Amino acid sequence: MTATIIDGKAFAATIRARVAEEVARVKAAGVTPGLAVVLVGEDPASAVYVRNKGRQTLEAGMHSEEHRLDATASEAEVLDIVARLNADPAIHGILVQLPLPDHIDAGLVIDAIDPDKDVDGFHISNVGRLATGQKALVPCTPLGCLMMLRDHLGDLSGREAVVIGRSNIVGKPMAQLLLRDSATVTIAHSRTADLPAVVRRADIVVAAVGRPKMVTGDWIKPGATVIDVGINRVPNGEKNRLVGDCDFESCAAVAGAITPVPGGVGPMTIACLLANTVTACCRAHGLPEPE
Numbered sequence: 001m002t003a004t005i006i007d008g009k010a011f012a013a014t015i016r017a018r019v020a021e022e023v024a025r026v027k028a029a030g031v032t033p034g035l036a037v038v039l040v041g042e043d044p045a046s047a048v049y050v051r052n053k054g055r056q057t058l059e060a061g062m063h064s065e066e067h068r069l070d071a072t073a074s075e076a077e078v079l080d081i082v083a084r085l086n087a088d089p090a091i092h093g094i095l096v097q098l099p100l101p102d103h104i105d106a107g108l109v110i111d112a113i114d115p116d117k118d119v120d121g122f123h124i125s126n127v128g129r130l131a132t133g134q135k136a137l138v139p140c141t142p143l144g145c146l147m148m149l150r151d152h153l154g155d156l157s158g159r160e161a162v163v164i165g166r167s168n169i170v171g172k173p174m175a176q177l178l179l180r181d182s183a184t185v186t187i188a189h190s191r192t193a194d195l196p197a198v199v200r201r202a203d204i205v206v207a208a209v210g211r212p213k214m215v216t217g218d219w220i221k222p223g224a225t226v227i228d229v230g231i232n233r234v235p236n237g238e239k240n241r242l243v244g245d246c247d248f249e250s251c252a253a254v255a256g257a258i259t260p261v262p263g264g265v266g267p268m269t270i271a272c273l274l275a276n277t278v279t280a281c282c283r284a285h286g287l288p289e290p291e
């Protein structure tokens with residue numbers, strides 16, 4: 001069997017086009033959704049992400065702001081920018097690019113963001129709202145995974161899902177979203193006993209581990225849908241190459257569908273960030289929310 005390749009790049013383009021339509025609708029009601037990204041320091045990967053976020057925000061017709069601070073900026077300076085953005089009516093979404101330099105407490109900064117503008121969905125209020133089934137802003141990467149799963153599988157209820165990884169930014173919110181869609185969810189992690197046997201039960205596998213090619217085809221139930229969140233840089237001659245947490249070749253030989261790396265989950269993340277910003281804007285202004 002050869003798996004269907006879930007094309008995240010194409011799907012993300014569809015989502016961005018939908019977001020642009022929603023932006024036009026919201027603008028017609030007199031509001032322009034605005035996203036502010038705060039970048040502290042010169043981490044090259046973060047700088048690339050922030051540039052892409054800014055470009056795609058503008059392409060969707062939204063207002064985009066970038067606030068760059070030196071790596072030596074104090075925690076108070078970062079908190080001050082967050083406070084100003086919280087109070088700014090032109091801004092509906094605030095994203096503080098992680099990781100922050102070591103001398104800044106990322107938890108403190110995230111919890112200083114107005115939860116209604118927390119488009120990354122990391123604020124403890126949004127975590128709690130998601131866990132208790134209330135309206136939340138949901139972390140972008142797991143939201144993108146959920147959209148791909150729904151698009152590919154339709155109704156997820158009753159399906160056996162295994163999420164490998166229990167981080168606050170991917171694993172745990174992914175499990176919450178699958179649970180919300182009535183899947184039967186197992187969260188696996190580094191202490192899980194006989195991980196291959198656990199994964200073999202799954203109709204849906206979401207791998208968010210950070211270990212190159214850890215999940216191999218013999219772990220996969222025939223026909224399962226595999227979502228590979230991992231982004232791992234491995235040496236490839238002079239340069240590095242990106243690989244996922246799943247061994248693509250062997251998994252694709254058994255799975256029913258699989259996301260590639262790159263071109264799977266990655267492109268969905270920014271698309272969901274834009275979607276979250278429009279949602280936050282609609283909620284702030286009492287406008288109908290996008291579906």
Ligand code: NDP
Pocket residue numbers: 141164165166167168169170171188189190191192195208209210211229230231232265266269
């Ligand atoms: P974390 O390092 O925060 O979490 C990794 C999780 O994997 C932990 O829960 C850990 O378990 C678990 N784990 C580690 N080793 C094993 C193992 N041998 N067997 C089973 N579980 C294991 O990573 P993130 O959640 O932040 O990211 C995961 C991956 O997703 C990374 O490759 C990251 O680059 C990628 N990523 C991709 C994004 C995208 O846009 N596509 C966005 C965010 C992340 P334990 O808790 O027990 O230590």
